[in-house]
Amino acid sequence: MxxxxxxxxxxxxxxxxxxxxxxxxxxxxxxxxxxxxxxxxxxxxxxxxxxxxxxxxxxxxxxxxxxxxxxxxxxxxxxxxxxxxxxxxxxxxxxxxxxxxxxxxxxxxxxxxxxxxxxxxxxxxxxxxxxxxxxxxxxxxxxxxxxxxxxxxxxxxxxxxxxxxxxxxxxxxxxxxxxxxxxxxxxxxxxxxxxxxxxxxxxxxxxxxxxxxxxxxxxxxxxxxxxxxxxxxxxxxxGCASQVASGAVKPGDWNTTIGTTLVIKGVTRNQVIDPLGRLYSHRHPEGYWMPGGASNTGADWITIDFSSDILQWNQAAEKLIPTGKIAWPLLQEGERYPLSAPQARAIVPEQISKSELYAANLEGVACIERLAYESIEELSGEKIAAVYTAGGGSNSEVWLKIRAAVLNVPIYKCKAASGALGAAIMAASKTYYSSVTEAASYMTAIEKAIFPEIKLRAKYEAQYQQFKEKLKALNYL
Missing domain, CATH: 3.30.420.40 (ATPase, nucleotide binding domain)
Structure with a gap:
């Protein structure tokens, strides 16, 4: 029935x-x-x-x-x-x-x-x-x-x-x-x-x-x-309803939505207290915590500089990764999460083609995403088990591949993660199901799962460490 x-x-x-x-x-x-x-x-x-x-x-x-x-x-x-x-x-x-x-x-x-x-x-x-x-x-x-x-x-x-x-x-x-x-x-x-x-x-x-x-x-x-x-x-x-609709409702589950900006929300067993105020925690219906934060970094740079033929740029990036270049497509002055750096500016590698810059920027956003999850693990003492993803940025196959390798966790692309679906899941969570966790497990769907590619993981680990060193040298981190 x-x-x-x-x-x-x-x-x-x-x-x-x-x-x-x-x-x-x-x-x-x-x-x-x-x-x-x-x-x-x-x-x-x-x-x-x-x-x-x-x-x-x-x-x-x-x-x-x-x-x-x-x-x-x-x-x-x-x-x-x-x-x-x-x-x-x-x-x-x-x-x-x-x-x-x-x-x-x-x-x-x-x-x-x-x-x-x-x-x-x-x-x-x-x-x-x-x-x-x-x-x-x-x-x-x-x-x-x-x-x-x-x-x-x-x-x-x-x-x-x-x-x-x-x-x-x-x-x-x-x-x-x-x-x-x-x-x-x-x-x-x-x-x-x-x-x-x-x-x-x-x-x-x-x-x-x-x-x-x-x-x-x-x-x-x-x-x-x-x-x-x-x-x-x-x-x-x-924001919480969209997280629920993504399926990220159990401790260790996280959701990254890449639109104009990058927004991260997840579930932890313990409250996450951030002395720098970069993220804050909602209360989960089952007593867990739902910390989250929003970056100034996202996919806005694609809309401005690469929207003419996105398929072409993605195809080119597929052949160029890993680029080994350190880039950060920060369009506005200052970053709020995962680092609090009001003086931060974009990092643009010298002597780089537009195709390489596109690929390097994809990698740079993935590095910011990993930095966010690292800070969450440090503050919570809990491990990131999986990342669910939504938003326009999740439609790029090559970006999903880059992110999975940089993060070194599975990424699950949501089939639908609307606020309205989240509301419907909440409606079902205690009237038909026993909890929001059970309701989301039945009512959300994964369009595809992307696992880290072994050949990319080691190279991206080295590139990520270089990215962090660059941020430290600029006094952003």
Missing amino acids: RIYFIGIDIGTQGARVILVDQRGISIASASRSFVLDNRAREEQSPAVWWNACVELLDEILNGLAADFDKSAIQAVSVTSTSGTVIPLDVYNQPLHHAIMYSDGRSAEQGKRIQKTALRHVKDGYTGFNASSGISKMLWFMENYPQQRDGIALWVHASDYIVGKLSSVYNTTDYTNALKSGYDVADLKWPTYIIDELGLKKEWLQIVVPSGTVVGQLQEDLAIRWGLKEIEVVVGMTD
């Missing part, structure tokens, strides 16, 4: 909804772009999000075949941006537009909160800045004091959609609560949030593990879509 789950992803530019079965096989999907104004990076209307969700669910659920068994649709969950928050009144209506994660107006509040947190939090997250939910809460209180008495609850973007589905707004999950100041180690809201920042205790949500059922689909919505009152599962941040 097939059981089905709905995943909803509310992004900055639009919304996506998918319907999948218990094996992660897609039954239907639909997406909508938001009509946004020039302030959309600062504020967006939650009503626009919800209207898009309703339209997409109408399209999918009312468009199913007449013989489709809608009673087998069991649960729904939501993912959205981390750090986006909304003040609600006593009727769960927004007092203000959603204040977006990308809104920089709360930078000054973020600095103050970080200083306060550092005095109170010994081994936990203190990296608050303009993109943090708690910074936006304080900014709103200080800039709209007349609205303060009307606030009944602060919620995150995915919580709002969960609330519209279930009428339950007062519950969030570990991943959303982190940047709102929740202590995911002690599992409580720190007292400094109330005593020193001035937030009220009743404004803060109940925090539960991702995958927790918080309510049932509202009766009017169930009637609208011809469903039973399916279970509504607490949401999750988009």
